[in-house]
Amino acid sequence: xxxGLNEYLFVSGLLFAIGFFGVLLRRNTLVIYMxxxxxxxxxxxxxxxxxxxxQTMDGNIFVFFIITVAAAEVAVGxxxxxxxxxxxxxxxxxxxxxxxH
Amino acid sequence: MxxxxxxxxxxxxxxxxxxxxxxxxxxxxxxxxxxxLVDLFTGKVKALAVPLVAIVGQIAVLFALLFKASCxxxxxxxxxxxxxxxxxxxxxxxxxxxxxxxxxxxLGMVYLKKQYLPRMEFYCLTLLVTAAMMLLAQxxxxxxxxxxxxxxxxxxxxxxxxxxNSAFSLEGGLKYLVLGGTSTAILLFGIVLLYGIGGNPNLxxxxxxxxxxxxxxxxxxxxxxxxxxxxxxxxxxCGICFKIGAVPFxxxxxxxxxxxxxxxxxxxAVSSKAAGFIVLINLVMGPFAPMKELTVPLLSAIAVVxxxxxxxxxxxxxxxxxxxxxxxxxxxxxLLLGVVALCKxxxxxxxxxxxxxxxxxxxxFAVFGVMAQVAGVDDENQDVDHYIDLxxxxxxxxxxxxxxxxxxxxxxxxxGFIGKVFLFIVAFQAELYTLLGAAxxxxxxxxxxxxxxxxxxxxxxxxxxxxxxxxxxxxxxxxKVALAAxxxxxxxxxxxxGAFGSGF
Numbered sequence: 001x002x003x004g005l006n007e008y009l010f011v012s013g014l015l016f017a018i019g020f021f022g023v024l025l026r027r028n029t030l031v032i033y034m035x036x037x038x039x040x041x042x043x044x045x046x047x048x049x050x051x052x053x054x055q056t057m058d059g060n061i062f063v064f065f066i067i068t069v070a071a072a073e074v075a076v077g078x079x080x081x082x083x084x085x086x087x088x089x090x091x092x093x094x095x096x097x098x099x100x101h
Numbered sequence: 102m103x104x105x106x107x108x109x110x111x112x113x114x115x116x117x118x119x120x121x122x123x124x125x126x127x128x129x130x131x132x133x134x135x136x137x138l139v140d141l142f143t144g145k146v147k148a149l150a151v152p153l154v155a156i157v158g159q160i161a162v163l164f165a166l167l168f169k170a171s172c173x174x175x176x177x178x179x180x181x182x183x184x185x186x187x188x189x190x191x192x193x194x195x196x197x198x199x200x201x202x203x204x205x206x207x208l209g210m211v212y213l214k215k216q217y218l219p220r221m222e223f224y225c226l227t228l229l230v231t232a233a234m235m236l237l238a239q240x241x242x243x244x245x246x247x248x249x250x251x252x253x254x255x256x257x258x259x260x261x262x263x264x265x266n267s268a269f270s271l272e273g274g275l276k277y278l279v280l281g282g283t284s285t286a287i288l289l290f291g292i293v294l295l296y297g298i299g300g301n302p303n304l305x306x307x308x309x310x311x312x313x314x315x316x317x318x319x320x321x322x323x324x325x326x327x328x329x330x331x332x333x334x335x336x337x338x339c340g341i342c343f344k345i346g347a348v349p350f351x352x353x354x355x356x357x358x359x360x361x362x363x364x365x366x367x368x369x370a371v372s373s374k375a376a377g378f379i380v381l382i383n384l385v386m387g388p389f390a391p392m393k394e395l396t397v398p399l400l401s402a403i404a405v406v407x408x409x410x411x412x413x414x415x416x417x418x419x420x421x422x423x424x425x426x427x428x429x430x431x432x433x434x435x436l437l438l439g440v441v442a443l444c445k446x447x448x449x450x451x452x453x454x455x456x457x458x459x460x461x462x463x464x465x466f467a468v469f470g471v472m473a474q475v476a477g478v479d480d481e482n483q484d485v486d487h488y489i490d491l492x493x494x495x496x497x498x499x500x501x502x503x504x505x506x507x508x509x510x511x512x513x514x515x516x517g518f519i520g521k522v523f524l525f526i527v528a529f530q531a532e533l534y535t536l537l538g539a540a541x542x543x544x545x546x547x548x549x550x551x552x553x554x555x556x557x558x559x560x561x562x563x564x565x566x567x568x569x570x571x572x573x574x575x576x577x578x579x580x581k582v583a584l585a586a587x588x589x590x591x592x593x594x595x596x597x598x599g600a601f602g603s604g605f
Contacts, residue, residue: 009297016290023283032279039286043293050297058312059296062244066289069251073285076258077278083262084271096272099356099481 008049015042029081029091033074040070117179122187125162125195129232132158133225140221148220152210155224156203163199170196183313186241193455194238194379197462201372202231204466207583208364211473212480216264216362223263227368230256234372238379241387243292243312246380250288250344253376254281257369261361269481273360280343280353288340294333295388298324314387322391334392337384338399344377345433346426348407355418358426359481366422367469370429375458378436382451385444393444400441404536408434408543415550421472421483424550425465428509431543432461438540439524442531450531453523460508460520460594467505467587471498474576491558495574497581499558504588508595510551511544516594 015038022035044063051059085091120127136155143150170192180186209223233252240246258281262274292312298304299311299320306323308316324330343350358366389396411431418424436454443450475491475498476483492499508517521544528537 016286019286020283023279029275029279033282036279036282036286039283040289043286043289046290046293046297050293050300054297054300054302054307054309054311056300056309056311058244058300058310059293062247062296062312065244065248069248069255072255073251073258073278073282076255077275077282080258080262080271080274080278083265084268084275087268087271096275098269098272099276099360 005049005053009046012042012046012049015039015045027093029084029093029096032093033077033081037070037074040066114182117182119180122180122185123236125166125199126232126235128162128165129159129199129228129235132162133228133232136221136225136228151221151224152206155228156206159199159203159206159228163196163203166192166196166199181245183310183315184242184245185236185239186314187239190379190382190451190455191235191238194375195235197375197455197458198231198234198238198372201368201375201462201466202227204462204470204583204587205364205368205372207580208367208466208469208473211470211580212362212364212476215476215478216480217266218264223260223364226256226260230260230368231372234376237376238383240380240383241314243296243314247289247292250376250380251285253373254285257281257365257373260365260368261357263365264362264480267360267479267481269360270362271360273357273481276353276360277357284340284343284350287336287343291333291336291338291340294329294336298327298329298333314383317388318390321388325391325394331392331395334389334395335399338381338389338396341377341381341384342403345374345381345436346430347403347433347437348410348430351407351410351430354426354430355414355423358429359420359422362480363422363469363473363476363483366425367466370425370469371458371462371465374429374433374436375462378433378440378454378458381440382443382454385440386451390444397441397444400437400444401533401536404434404437404441405539406434407431407437408539412543412546412550416546418550419484419486421485421488421554422481424485424554425468425472428547428550431547432509434543435521435524435540438528438533438536441533441536442527445531445533447527447531450527453520453527456523456598457520460516460591463587463591463594464505464508464515464517467501467584467591468509470580470584470587471502471505474498474574474580485554485557488554488557490561495576498574498576498584501584501588502558503555504591506551506555508591510548512548514592514595516591519595519598 019035019039019042023032026032044066047059047063081091136151139154140147140151205227206224213220230253233249237249237253240249258274258278261277262271264270295317296311299308299317301307304324306320308320310316311320321330346354385396408431411427411434415424415427436457439450439454472483475487508515511518511521525537
């Protein structure tokens with residue numbers, strides 16, 4: 001069986017959808033965070049697949065930039081979550097409702 | 102053989118790296134390092150030395166930029182292998198970002214004086230974020246755009262949660278992080294689709310450099326009806342709409358604006374929004390220009406909903422940071438009028454947007470300057486009630502507040518009015534009559550809540566005890582001078598617009 005561009009794009013789209021609905025529906029901040037990473041990895045998969053299909057290297061290089069930026073985002077994000085946990089003793093979204101009108 | 106090829110390739114690419122073009126960004130980055138060192142090596146005077154170095158350094162960059170802007174701008178061809186493309190617009194936006202960053206550093210001084218927080222990181226991050234915004238305004242390649250945008254966004258995650266002793270600030274930071282991260286992923290997915298379809302060897306006019314704006318424009322011109330390309334364009338615009346706070350991507354705005362420290366709120370409201378708009382301008386004038394049939398209705402719909410939503414929700418708010426945030430959503434809607442006009446080929450739209458952004462900068466910072474003075478230690482808790490009778494406690498602050506809010510509302514002699522007129526003129530030229538109707542309705546609604554705020558400052562409610570002693574507020578001379586300068590510029594820009602005015 002030959003795996004072509006469409007199969008990769010299907011998996012990528014699926015991963016992106018799982019990540020997107022995870023961010024919308026899950027109530028735990030850490031799980032939401034993982035879902036965000038899932039979306040970025042869906043993008044990486046699509047980039048590599050397109051890069052191979054189009055025979056250009058730009059997509060492969062772009063993946064490294066995305067991984068680097070995602071690492072920086074995780075570092076900042078986990079720091080905020082830890083600081084918030086120290087204040088509020090919870091990482092559940094439902095408990096984070098201090099800011100509302 | 103391979104060695105030779107590699108050397109010649111690297112020479113070919115390095116030949117377009119003209120670092121001198123990026124001197125303001127490099128100067129700001131070096132200034133950020135200098136701030137770190139000053140903090141390390143000055144002992145007790147650090148509370149004064151750090152902001153002084155940051156602000157004086159930025160003023161020097163600002164004057165150098167102004168001096169250079171007075172010279173004629175010459176195009177410099179391909180830079181950094183097509184990553185960077187400076188233009189007249191990006192030169193003006195550099196001045197805008199430095200000006201905003203100076204004012205943010207000044208507000209930071211006022212804020213940090215009241216808080217028990219580290220000081221140096223605030224100035225350092227502000228400088229780095231500003232440098233990244235300048236790069237963003239000039240990026241001509243999606244890789245560059247993404248990296249610059251993320252440098253800005255990650256800097257903002259830290260800045261929004263800077264008040265780490267306050268659960269509100271941290272919560273605001275977390276909300277910004279989750280929604281910002283999601284919008285980044287959406288933007289990236291759009292970019293990937295455009296990259297993939299633009300380089301597809303089976304399509305006409307495919308390109309080997311589909312991340313480059315100019316190459317992508319060529320491809321989209323030949324394939325304007327391609328379904329995947331359309332989805333890519335919509336996703337990229339959605340990602341940018343998050344940054345400018347347009348409906349339906351505005352949900353983060355009120356909470357994040359309220360939770361963030363006041364100077365950061367100002368930074369988000371002015372610079373971050375302006376950065377989003379300059380990217381949008383670059384995109385609709387560049388790669389997305391052939392997709393007019395898609396972008397015009399999409400952005401028009403977003404503009405109408407944004408204007409009405411922002412103004413209607415701002416009415417019910419009591420917290421002034423939320424009022425500013427939601428009215429900022431409405432301002433993004435007015436600015437989208439200019440973008441839609443630009444899509445329809447009215448070149449003047451870009452300058453109308455930039456002039457509006459400048460009037461928004463002066464008006465907003467006048468208001469934020471007053472807010473930073475009036476705010477207590479609980480930075481997130483700033484109610485309209487705190488402004489009751491401000492005119493008797495501190496008539497100067499009340500005056501600046503009235504001018505700033507008047508300009509934001511668009512009251513005739515002030516700068517904000519002229520800014521709106523310019524935007525409406527370009528919208529009229531582009532025959533966007535529905536949008537104009539929505540915008541004018543929005544302006545009328547906005548007068549209600551802006552003047553509600555001014556009324557609190559000037560009139561006492563009936564229930565207010567008459568024998569309550571007036572507590573005067575102390576404002577130091579330096580801050581008075583800065584606030585007065587902002588108010589004066591706001592008034593002057595209403596009468597004289599310089600080079601901007603002659604275009605209309």
